[in-house]
Amino acid sequence: MNTTPPSEHDIHAYVDGHLDGPRRGEVERYLSRHAEQADEVQGWRHDAQQLRTLLAGDLGAAPAVEAALDPTVMRLRRHQRRASRVAMAAGLLLCLALGGIGGWAARGMGTGSTAPMADAMQAYQLLAVDHGVGMDITTGNEGDLRAWLAGRVGATVHLPDLADAGFRPMGGRLFATDQGPAAMVLYDDGNGHTVSFYVRPPGAARHLLPRGEREDNGLLADYWSDGWHNYAVVALADAAGRAAAQRVVVKAI
Amino acid sequence: MSDPRIDEALRPMLPRLRRFALWLARDPFVADDLVQSTVERALSKWASRREDESLRAWLFAILYRLFLDGKRRASRYALLLGSLHEDEPTWPSAERVAIANSTLAAFAALPVEQRSLLIWITVEGMSYQEVADILEIPIGTVMSRLSRARRALRLLGEGGRSETPPLRLLK
Numbered sequence: 001m002n003t004t005p006p007s008e009h010d011i012h013a014y015v016d017g018h019l020d021g022p023r024r025g026e027v028e029r030y031l032s033r034h035a036e037q038a039d040e041v042q043g044w045r046h047d048a049q050q051l052r053t054l055l056a057g058d059l060g061a062a063p064a065v066e067a068a069l070d071p072t073v074m075r076l077r078r079h080q081r082r083a084s085r086v087a088m089a090a091g092l093l094l095c096l097a098l099g100g101i102g103g104w105a106a107r108g109m110g111t112g113s114t115a116p117m118a119d120a121m122q123a124y125q126l127l128a129v130d131h132g133v134g135m136d137i138t139t140g141n142e143g144d145l146r147a148w149l150a151g152r153v154g155a156t157v158h159l160p161d162l163a164d165a166g167f168r169p170m171g172g173r174l175f176a177t178d179q180g181p182a183a184m185v186l187y188d189d190g191n192g193h194t195v196s197f198y199v200r201p202p203g204a205a206r207h208l209l210p211r212g213e214r215e216d217n218g219l220l221a222d223y224w225s226d227g228w229h230n231y232a233v234v235a236l237a238d239a240a241g242r243a244a245a246q247r248v249v250v251k252a253i
Numbered sequence: 254m255s256d257p258r259i260d261e262a263l264r265p266m267l268p269r270l271r272r273f274a275l276w277l278a279r280d281p282f283v284a285d286d287l288v289q290s291t292v293e294r295a296l297s298k299w300a301s302r303r304e305d306e307s308l309r310a311w312l313f314a315i316l317y318r319l320f321l322d323g324k325r326r327a328s329r330y331a332l333l334l335g336s337l338h339e340d341e342p343t344w345p346s347a348e349r350v351a352i353a354n355s356t357l358a359a360f361a362a363l364p365v366e367q368r369s370l371l372i373w374i375t376v377e378g379m380s381y382q383e384v385a386d387i388l389e390i391p392i393g394t395v396m397s398r399l400s401r402a403r404r405a406l407r408l409l410g411e412g413g414r415s416e417t418p419p420l421r422l423l424k
Contacts (some may be wrong), residue, residue, distance in 0.1 A: 008396040009381070015403075016374060049374035050356040055376050058272040069267050069285065071260040074292050126314045167363060 005037075006030050015044045094129055109192060115216065116209050118222040120198035120232035121246035122185045124219060128194040128234075129172030135186070138171035145185055149199070153183045156228045157199050161171055162187055167195060167248065191246045197252065198232040222249045259299055263292060266312050273313060273372055277320045277365060287323075291316040310383040317369060317387060324365075359409030367402035374399060 006014075006027045014027045024124040030132035031038040044155045067073065127134065137148050142161060149157045152174055160167075175182045182200035189195075202208050208225040215221070220237040222245055223230065235241035270291055274284035294315050302311055360368065366388075373379045373387070381399075385392045 008400060009392075012374075012396060012399055016378070017379075040407070043347075043407050046404050047356060048259065048371075050354075050376050051360060051371060054354060054357050055272060055276070055372070058275055061270045066267065069271070069288050069292060071263040071267075071296065073293055074289065075256065075260065075296055078293065083362075175401060245254070 060144050076145050085117045110147050117221050117232040121219045121221050123175055124196045125235040127194055129133055134215050135171040140168055149183055153181055153199055162248055165247040193240055195244050195248050196234045202230055220245055270316055287316055290319050309381050314387040326409055356410045359406050362409055363405055370402045371397055
């Protein structure tokens with residue numbers, strides 16, 4: 001007769017009722033000859049039965065709890081949460097975009113003018129229309145004008161020589177701007193065309209202008225920067241003025 | 254599987270998950286949170302579930318890990334505060350349960366893993382292989398741990414029968 005004790009697996013399977021057929025018989029035969037182990041296994045079966053009975057009562061829950069834990073409800077809540085997260089992200093993005101646009105729009109505010117080099121155009125209007133009345137310095141000598149500019153606006157200011165383009169300087173005038181002292185030199189080609197050359201420091205915020213041009217109120221402005229100062233050439237926005245400004249810009253830059 | 258069918262499959266598991274959570278956490282509120290987190294995790298990880306895997310074992314495994322993670326976090330936090338309590342706290346004082354039955358009292362006093370083993374195997378009737386999968390241990394190890402759990406329950410339960418129950422908490 002077989003006297004090897006059943007495996008631990010078979011003992012537990014016997015307790016849990018998973019064992020049938022010959023192996024169940026084997027365990028039962030073994031236990032009938034080993035009273036001590038039979039007692040233990042009997043105790044285990046008793047405990048298991050007790051636990052099953054006692055814990056069966058825990059299966060019922062309050063209806064409110066069951067409703068809250070229902071998968072469909074929870075799935076809905078999950079979707080809502082995800083939707084609200086998406087909405088929050090979208091809101092954040094919108095805020096960023098608005099802030100960015102606002103910041104971009106407000107970037108020029110510190111320079112005191114909304115359009116680039118509006119002060120240059122104002123200066124032109126002030127002087128060129130009256131053909132040089134009220135200038136600070138009236139001279140056709142470029143050397144004098146250079147010295148005058150260097151002393152008042154900055155030593156690095158580059159005054160173009162426009163003799164090739166047919167323009168001769170008439171004189172210059174200083175202006176006070178938010179960015180510092182600005183100067184305008186007026187050129188004339190002897191045929192009634194006046195072109196102004198305007199220079200001003202970029203200001204404390206170092207707002208240097210990209211190359212560009214614009215027309216406003218019958219005037220044409222070409223502007224650029226050399227890294228130290230902002231420059232503009234202003235002329236009347238007619239065909240002759242345009243051609244003159246073009247020639248000056250080519251020489252000046 | 255479509256969403257309604259997933260919900261249909263999950264719904265009958267909820268009372269079982271909740272019972273297991275109750276005996277793990279021993280606090281109805283914590284238990285409900287555990288079940289809720291388990292369902293949420295199950296819904297989000299449904300696609301990663303193997304088709305041949307038992308749904309019940311899969312859910313129990315999720316809940317068990319969530320509980321252990323939470324316990325680990327709590328003990329780390331307690332360590333941080335310098336007030337580490339004993340590993341197995343007694344029933345929360347606000348618990349509205351009085352355990353008069355000695356088997357239940359003994360069961361409540363068992364370590365978490367032994368309690369889980371006994372619920373899975375004797376109460377839920379899960380296979381040893383399913384339990385081995387949940388705990389990620391070989392089936393032989395499940396057997397020896399089950400023996401230890403059953404002996405411990407026997408010992409504690411008999412100790413309780415001879416005198417007053419070892420654990421009695423009244424309202």
